[in-house]
Amino acid sequence: MSEHCRGAIDITDLGVVFNAGSNVVQAVSSVTMDVKSGEFVSLIGPSGCGKSTLLNIVAGFVQPTSGSALVDGAAIRGPGSDRGVVFQQYSLFPWLTVRKNVEFGLKMKGVPVAQRVPQARTLLGLAGLLAFENHYPDQLSGGMKQRVGIVRALATSPQMLLMDEPFGALDAQTRVVMQEILTNMWQQFRISVLFITHDIEESIFLSDKIYVMTARPGRIKAEIKVPLLRPRTPEMTYTPAFIGLVQQLKALIREESLAAMGAELKDGGLTGFGMEIGPQGIEKVV
């Protein structure tokens, strides 16, 4: 199933401006980044920094205002099944069983039932969900729903997966297990992944490369390579190399989170309470 030399993302000097009535918001500014074929790349940054906007551009939901975003050298024209998307909210169709949800993309492609059923079952088997193929999404737990979401996105054999904080709504333990399942599946399929998260450990555990974004307007603040070996195991999270990366990323993110909050304060958020954001964090203004 691996497609070598495909699934590459090239983003050059990209800018996005949203017009919300009279408000003009620069969501993303001069972003240059890339995801190589088969690479697992995370985008991390404070909330509201434009991470999701970037992913939505690659997914084809948002048009860039300036600069270019290419997939395999071609401009992106709307959403399509060559790019599988996993959303933060559970996005399974509640009226379809688990298996029919997985079949959905194949059905849209016109794959006949006789072919798509075994394909869906194989994938469900890989994710340990075969026993639940005839369940409805509302009968599943959050972690299982998200696994079905991943399997559904993989079913059309996309060149890449775009994941927008897919484990954001899960509890901590489920999250850890889901991360392991995801790395395992990624190693099998060897497709590119663009993964958005605000969880530092998660980004290190999963990625080959991490982009840290600045507060709005979102720019790329740092590009960090993760030198950890594959396959990754939970034990790796205790190694000095891992902990070193965590500290490095935490420092980067902290600066940006404070900057983001500072901007919110200036907009009139907390100023009334006599607070201000300084280099040491939130400070009381006398």
Added chain:
Amino acid sequence: MSTVRALRKEDPVTVDRGGEEPAPVTPTAAPPEVASAVHNAALLWLRGNGISMLLWLISIGMLLGIWYIGTKYKLEFYIRFTNVPTPGEVLQKLSHVNESGKFLLNIGISVRRILIGFSIAVVLGATLGLLIGRYRVARDLLFPICEVLRPIPAIAWVPMAIMLWPTNEVSIVFITFLGSFFPILINTIHGVHSIDPVLIRAARCLGASEFRLFANVILPGAMPHIFTGFSVGMGVACVSLIAAEMISGQFGVGYFTWEAYSLVSYAEIGLGMITIGVLGLVCSGVIQVIGKLLMPWSSYANAGKK
């Protein structure tokens, strides 16, 4: 291959560690235990619902009791039971009217009118509702007409309908249609608007064209609301039908009831009323059953409701 094994091994762990149990699956009891299981289940059900059932019986009993006492002693205290038929008389009438077959004919004709009028409303209301809900052009073009006509109750259309349509029969069907059309239309539009936008995005990412999106996401996504529209629409259709039959009808349960009043056949009034009630109950029951069959997932979606 090793990763596959790792995954499989991992899986039960997922369930344990995450503390995530799937929703209960239909229990499968071993044959020897079935009898006692059924017995236990029945006991449990009775314990849970016994008081409920008792209260139901008391509730219905009170209604019948008031009717019986009021009519037996011909009570008169502002409300006058003097001419009201007793439950016994109505029951007796039921066995009487069955002899001629005219009563059954009336029911059959009413049912036919409802079926035709309601079916047209289902097709038109749901189709237009889906289009208006999804497309701006359709909304701007069609919704103003609907909004202007909607506040006029179906019954108010009776004189106009008699003028508009060639026969009385058609005008009664038209009134029935009108009654159910607007609730179905409005609920369908609401259903389309209530679809989670993330589902539409997901479908687009999975390669759904607009046509396939419409058939595979918009329609099933709006389905629960469409069925709410069917239920409400059926109720209004029944009301409109009876009114139309009373005013302009020949045949039909509404006509039967009104004719009974004209002919001073009081027991038939009671019988007509009860028939109308039962007819409405059956019609909405049928819609509920069809809804459950078409939307087996809906019972899980509402798992939180008691």
